[in-house]
Amino acid sequence: MLDQRNIADLNIDDVREAHARIKPYIHETPILTSSYFNELTGAELFFKCENFQKAGAFKVRGASNAVFGLSDEMARKGVATHSSGNHALSLSYAAGRRGIPCHVVMPRTAPEAKKAAVRGYGGIITECDPSTTSREAVFAEVQEVTGAEFVHPYNDPRVICGQATCSLEMLSQIDDMDAVIAPIGGGGMISGTCLTLSGLAPKVEIYAAEPDQADDAARSFRAGHIIADDAPDTIADGLKVPLKENTWHFVSHFVTDVLTASEQEIIDAMKLTWERMKIVMEPSCAVPMATILRNPEVFRGKRVGVVITGGNVDLNKLPWMKG
């Protein structure tokens, strides 16, 4: 079974299988280009718009692969996770499409809007206190009672194979890519990118982008082992989580470099992208553009795939609005 496979044994066939499995439940998202950004950066940029994805983010790829890969017997008991972000939405969406329960453990302090969004996709929320101890205890209880299959937001081979389908599409949509850049939090998207490109296009460079204020992946990359931040604070709130062993495998073996940007650079890149590309995207998605603008020499003259990872933002609280 896929979830018991050694992470190093995953290969491009697993990605192709994942793609065939999830295709009915996801969008093949479009590529947008912008001559403005090409001129600004001196690179040719191809924006892969996963903000237009089902449930608003690429995470639906991994979640769908996990959900639709379950045997009927396992599926009957449903799936479970702890997340207050896009993974919770995505797993709820995928479970809903299969008609099975999705249990989500979420701190009672999480914004009501996020709880409502998960419930909107049919997720069943169990609240915990806002501490790791409480979350783990409540999650163990939910699993005990329901027998639901745990689907980790990123440290799960099924999830990584699902996220890998994004760059599989990019290879068919963009000719002669020289590099791909994507944000890095826990490393699910970057790991999937490494899995696909190492198998099909090993010369394509892979850049991971993260905030200066949550630069654990950059420090891990340079140190050669996982360094976890203690409660990082950044506007790119999807990128606060640390690498885990399965994603570290890919980051340490296949990533070209990890680049970082400041909070102000992220906000500026976010607003500029909304203005010029006319897309709604999360602060996390602006981190790659912010790092490209900070390191133009790395990308100049290259054809670069830029993964816009998600579009779930609170339109009443945009970071450039004074409030």
Add this chain to the structure above:
Amino acid sequence: MLDQRNIADLNIDDVREAHARIKPYIHETPILTSSYFNELTGAELFFKCENFQKAGAFKVRGASNAVFGLSDEMARKGVATHSSGNHALSLSYAAGRRGIPCHVVMPRTAPEAKKAAVRGYGGIITECDPSTTSREAVFAEVQEVTGAEFVHPYNDPRVICGQATCSLEMLSQIDDMDAVIAPIGGGGMISGTCLTLSGLAPKVEIYAAEPDQADDAARSFRAGHIIADDAPDTIADGLKVPLKENTWHFVSHFVTDVLTASEQEIIDAMKLTWERMKIVMEPSCAVPMATILRNPEVFRGKRVGVVITGGNVDLNKLPWMKG
């Protein structure tokens, strides 16, 4: 010459010629779909994203057709228009691509951001007082001095043929459309839609959408002759201008119905579309969705192409933000 042709003689060959002419300078914009909006409306909606178009709006189609259709001799003197909106941007962009001057007459009271945007595309601004008399006098002087070719924002057969290329693309992108809906201001986009569909798919219904507070097209449509509003006030500021004889020709002959929506319905539809579709679009573009939500029985069960006309908004002044 095209600009001296009788408007009723335009046909689908003119549209195909326009498309071949402008193709190197425009995007074939993508179609997005949303199961959320399909469920909400009971229709199957296909959003044609002209907000991702060059210069941020469909107007670049008509402007490019006018600019690139000029003889070298005429082109040398440049083009001219009066507009403080997307037509000014688009004409400046197209003229820039051909390497000829673009003169724009604009009230000195127009927002600095709009002037900067026109200059950013290479447009040469001549300011006038904010009155029709002053605009006409200043424009006549600019034309006199430069000999530049006037390109009206919508009442120009070249512009209408250019806008018509949008629905030409939609016919190749969307199977079995039952209806198309687009906003109506001066009527350029709707006229182009009528031109293409009457030639290639005459059974497709054509709906025009406008604000209750600028419902001159709806009243004209019912009265059977042009009624111009006196200084209408609406958040959908691209839709304040009146129909003219060339666009009235198409509206009166080919439009199925003109539907309207309130200011609050427009704002709600705009915010909902940003939230669920993850696209930045102008208030004008929300008018079709607002009218679909007000008249669900008209669209239920139909496959409907919805033209998202442009994405040039001030991100510091969004209509749902207080302040």
